Amino acid sequence: xxxxxxFFLIQILNGxxxxxxxxxxxxxxxLVFGIMGIINLAHGSFYMVxxxxxxxxxxxxxxxxxxxxxxxxxxxxxxLLLEALLFSRLYARDHLYQVLLTxxxxxxxxxxxxxxxxxxxxGVAIPSWLDFSLPLTQxxxxxxxxxxxxxxxxxxxxxMYLVIQRTRLGMAIRAGxxxxxxxxxxxxxxxxxxxxxxxxxxxLAAFAGMIASPIASVYPGMGNQILIVCFVVVxxxxxxxxxxxFLASLLIGLADTFGQILMPQLSGMTIYVLMAGVLLxxxxxxxxxx
Amino acid sequence: MTRKVATLPMLLGLxxxxxxxxxxxxxxxxxxxxxxxxxxxxxxxxxxLLVGYTGLVSLGHAAFFGLGAYALWFLSPKYGAANxxxxxxxxxxxxxxxxxxxxxxxxxxSGVYFIMVTLAFAQMFYYYALGAKWMGGSDGAYVYVRPxxxxxxxxxxxxxxxxxxxYVALLLLALVYxxxxxxxxSPFGRVISAIRSNEGRTRALGFPVFRYKLASFVIxxxxxxxxxxxxxxxxxxxxxxLFGWRLSGTVLMxxxxxGMGSLHGPILGAFVLVLLEDYLSGATRHWLLPxxxxxxxAVLLLPRGxxxxxxxxxxxxxxx
Numbered sequence: 342x343x344x345x346x347x348f349f350l351i352q353i354l355n356g357x358x359x360x361x362x363x364x365x366x367x368x369x370x371x372l373v374f375g376i377m378g379i380i381n382l383a384h385g386s387f388y389m390v391x392x393x394x395x396x397x398x399x400x401x402x403x404x405x406x407x408x409x410x411x412x413x414x415x416x417x418x419x420x421l422l423l424e425a426l427l428f429s430r431l432y433a434r435d436h437l438y439q440v441l442l443t444x445x446x447x448x449x450x451x452x453x454x455x456x457x458x459x460x461x462x463x464g465v466a467i468p469s470w471l472d473f474s475l476p477l478t479q480x481x482x483x484x485x486x487x488x489x490x491x492x493x494x495x496x497x498x499x500x501m502y503l504v505i506q507r508t509r510l511g512m513a514i515r516a517g518x519x520x521x522x523x524x525x526x527x528x529x530x531x532x533x534x535x536x537x538x539x540x541x542x543x544x545l546a547a548f549a550g551m552i553a554s555p556i557a558s559v560y561p562g563m564g565n566q567i568l569i570v571c572f573v574v575v576x577x578x579x580x581x582x583x584x585x586x587f588l589a590s591l592l593i594g595l596a597d598t599f600g601q602i603l604m605p606q607l608s609g610m611t612i613y614v615l616m617a618g619v620l621l622x623x624x625x626x627x628x629x630x631x
Numbered sequence: 632m633t634r635k636v637a638t639l640p641m642l643l644g645l646x647x648x649x650x651x652x653x654x655x656x657x658x659x660x661x662x663x664x665x666x667x668x669x670x671x672x673x674x675x676x677x678x679x680l681l682v683g684y685t686g687l688v689s690l691g692h693a694a695f696f697g698l699g700a701y702a703l704w705f706l707s708p709k710y711g712a713a714n715x716x717x718x719x720x721x722x723x724x725x726x727x728x729x730x731x732x733x734x735x736x737x738x739x740x741s742g743v744y745f746i747m748v749t750l751a752f753a754q755m756f757y758y759y760a761l762g763a764k765w766m767g768g769s770d771g772a773y774v775y776v777r778p779x780x781x782x783x784x785x786x787x788x789x790x791x792x793x794x795x796x797x798y799v800a801l802l803l804l805a806l807v808y809x810x811x812x813x814x815x816x817s818p819f820g821r822v823i824s825a826i827r828s829n830e831g832r833t834r835a836l837g838f839p840v841f842r843y844k845l846a847s848f849v850i851x852x853x854x855x856x857x858x859x860x861x862x863x864x865x866x867x868x869x870x871x872x873l874f875g876w877r878l879s880g881t882v883l884m885x886x887x888x889x890g891m892g893s894l895h896g897p898i899l900g901a902f903v904l905v906l907l908e909d910y911l912s913g914a915t916r917h918w919l920l921p922x923x924x925x926x927x928x929a930v931l932l933l934p935r936g937x938x939x940x941x942x943x944x945x946x947x948x949x950x951x
Contacts, residue, residue, distance in 0.1 A: 380743045430931060434934075436688060436742065436746060438887075438934070441884060441887055441929075444926065446923065446927060448920070448926070449923035449927070451919065455917060569751060569754050569876070572748075572751050573747075575747065576751065609761065609762050610758055613751055613752065620736055624739040625740075
């Protein structure tokens with residue numbers, strides 16, 4: 342194969358990998374909104390919290406795997422804590438107040454991060470047995486860790502699919518995103534369901550931050566950056582739709598990657614132009630209900 | 632109710648008198664701080680038209696603030712002054728046009744979509760300004776000379792003079808307040824209030840809801856542009872953060888904290904938030920932590936804003 346074709350294939354792999362990572366974060370955002378009716382601006386901060394936890398624990402233990410193993414329960418704990426302290430008070434409130442409270446939460450988490458870790462950019466080492474590249478041609482190669490990352494995201498997405506489509510819990514989740522009041526009336530313990538969904542959303546976002554940290558590094562503001570991209574994903578996919586979030590994530594991942602190659606000056610804007618186009622065509626997103 | 636109606640203009644008049652007299656005692660620092668507060672109050676009132684009166688929660692209002700600021704930068708010759716009477720209407724007009732274009736897209740969505748889409752569009756402006764070398768990129772750009780207020784050789788005031796700027800900001804604040812009062816009391820204002828309380832019913836009554844929402848969006852955008860223009864004129868500096876979502880979040884907080892749907896509420900909110908920000912950022916480098924906690928507690932404890940502390944809950948019909 343010529344270098345051009347391989348280069349093109351590598352960009353597709355990169356785009357898919359970015360898209361799959363986005364999906365982990367965006368799925369939590371869309372689920373929390375679809376089921377609990379809460380718009381959570383602080384969702385991106387959980388991605389950041391995951392990355393910093395991973396950085397901290399990887400420094401302390403010397404192993405990325407051990408760090409992830411320890412950080413995921415911590416993230417779940419954080420989710421349960423925040424749900425009990427803050428988010429449970431927001432269910433009955435207008436979106437406006439949800440926006441403000443979660444905006445306040447972003448500031449708090451961001452400053453806690455600054456207090457604990459400072460404002461420098463940090464790197465996390467790739468585990469040695471994954472730290473090599475597959476040679477594709479004379480000059481081009483592909484890092485194995487990125488392949489591993491995509492595989493991990495796909496595996497999680499598959500698990501999510503099974504849980505949502507094949508279990509009782511998944512049934513409650515699907516019903517909840519279709520009609521919240523009805524689920525409550527049917528006697529499903531909504532409080533428990535909300536706790537679970539919220540904690541799962543936090544854990545997914547944090548996990549995404551953890552496995553992304555070796556390639557994306559760990560830096561201030563990383564949470565807000567991904568949050569806004571996830572908003573675009575959710576808007577394109579349709580709020581509350583997991584399937585929509587999956588397809589929109591891949592679309593955005595590829596569009597952003599190719600935007601950077603084809604129009605480097607305007608690369609920051611590609612995904613927003615895409616969003617504007619989808620809004621013109623289908624105001625409620627690809628899989629949204631109007 | 633009658634008592635409240637009578638006291639509000641008195642309180643506002645008293646506040647106006649205090650603000651008019653303040654330059655007699657205030658030094659340069661406080662006059663500039665108050666000027667900043669007043670231009671933020673204009674910004675917050677413009678958002679209140681959307682959030683409090685039309686029921687559209689925008690989290691991207693800073694897009695138009697930034698655009699107004701960059702418009703002044705664009706219209707200023709490199710080392711000369713822009714003509715105030717030319718550049719100000721142009722800046723407001725350009726922002727209004729941008730709001731029209733953005734509004735045509737974002738108003739196709741509603742509710743929580745609207746929140747996300749407005750934020751995403753503001754980020755689009757932000758990223759453009761960040762990457763655009765001709766606009767100074769991430770470093771921003773300077774407006775070296777303040778807009779020139781010369782009228783056929785006569786100079787009524789000098790915007791480079793902080794006392795003059797203070798009075799111009801106060802005058803504009805009062806004018807914008809009166810303009811918005813007139814708008815919300817007009818038949819147009821009645822319709823947008825109706826849209827906020829029940830959009831479906833308003834549409835069923837035969838009102839072209841989309842056009843009303845768009846008009847409200849354009850007015851709010853243009854006034855935000857005015858505030859942004861003043862910001863660039865006061866500080867002589869523009870950078871991409873003027874489009875940023877921190878500013879959009881802050882101004883939304885001003886509206887909610889002060890009490891939305893009241894116009895004087897957002898002015899109060901602007902005072903409290905800018906003063907708080909000034910105090911906290913002077914006290915600690917990590918001032919966003921107490922600020923964030925303040926916002927969280929304000930949402931949990933003050934469901935109706937600061938205004939709610941002062942007045943009894945109004946009847947539902949009073950603002951509908």
